[in-house]
Amino acid sequence: MTSAMATTVSSPGKFPQAEQKAADFVLPDTTGEERRLSELASAGPLVLLFYRGHW
Amino acid sequence: MAEYRDAYESLRAAGANLVAISVDAPEKSERVRREWRLPFLILSDRRRRVVREWGIYNAREKGGIAKPAVFILGPDLTVRFVSVDQVASRVPAAEILRLLREGGQVAVATRKSIVPGPATFFVAIRSAFRLGATQNPSTED
Numbered sequence: 001m002t003s004a005m006a007t008t009v010s011s012p013g014k015f016p017q018a019e020q021k022a023a024d025f026v027l028p029d030t031t032g033e034e035r036r037l038s039e040l041a042s043a044g045p046l047v048l049l050f051y052r053g054h055w
Numbered sequence: 056m057a058e059y060r061d062a063y064e065s066l067r068a069a070g071a072n073l074v075a076i077s078v079d080a081p082e083k084s085e086r087v088r089r090e091w092r093l094p095f096l097i098l099s100d101r102r103r104r105v106v107r108e109w110g111i112y113n114a115r116e117k118g119g120i121a122k123p124a125v126f127i128l129g130p131d132l133t134v135r136f137v138s139v140d141q142v143a144s145r146v147p148a149a150e151i152l153r154l155l156r157e158g159g160q161v162a163v164a165t166r167k168s169i170v171p172g173p174a175t176f177f178v179a180i181r182s183a184f185r186l187g188a189t190q191n192p193s194t195e196d
Contacts, residue, residue: 014110015110015111015139016109016110016134017137018134018136018137019133019134020133020134021131021132021133021134022109022132022134023132024132025104025105027076027098027105028081028098028099029096029098029099030081030082030085030088030099031081031085032081035074035096035098037128038132040072040074040096041072041128041130041131042130043072044070044130045070045071045072045127045128045130045135046073046074046126047066047071047072047073047126047127047151048074048075048076048125048126048127049059049073049074049076049124049145050075050076050077050106050111050121050122050125050126051075051076051077051121051145052113052116052117052123053077053078053079053083054079054087
């Protein structure tokens with residue numbers, strides 16, 4: 001079965017490497033709406049930018 | 056962030072989308088988004104769940120924040136490019152744009168910051184996205 005759950009990866013402390021599949025997740029955007037990574041990426045390449053934040 | 060904001064239209068024109076993530080609360084990110092006029096989504100990982108799971112958690116600063124990192128993901132979430140930096144800098148937007156533009160080809164590469172040698176930068180070149188984009192994400196329920 002090659003379906004679903006495209007998750008692999010990530011023992012903590014080890015970021016997803018090239019050619020691995022990243023673990024999907026759901027997080028709220030700034031309006032509180034829940035966004036699923038796999039849906040954001042479904043239309044094409046997704047550039048995912050992690051930043052430090054403005055604390 | 057400003058650099059990626061300025062590159063946003065070009066990234067879109069190259070067929071890509073851009074999403075940012077930090078550990079800030081959504082309200083705080085919304086203020087940042089408006090202040091900086093950021094045209095892309097900002098996701099809030101307040102519980103540090105994703106940054107931990109993805110191995111880019113910097114526990115030593117500011118109560119725990121994300122390391123500056125850039126991923127390019129294919130439609131099936133395959134990592135096509137990854138760059139994780141230890142401090143404040145990150146891979147330049149122009150570099151990401153160049154990768155996206157290269158005839159639909161993207162370097163499959165891992166960059167770990169701290170002066171990566173150019174030889175280790177590009178591990179392989181693949182026609183990733185054109186192929187990937189035709190794969191339907193049948194992973195939804």
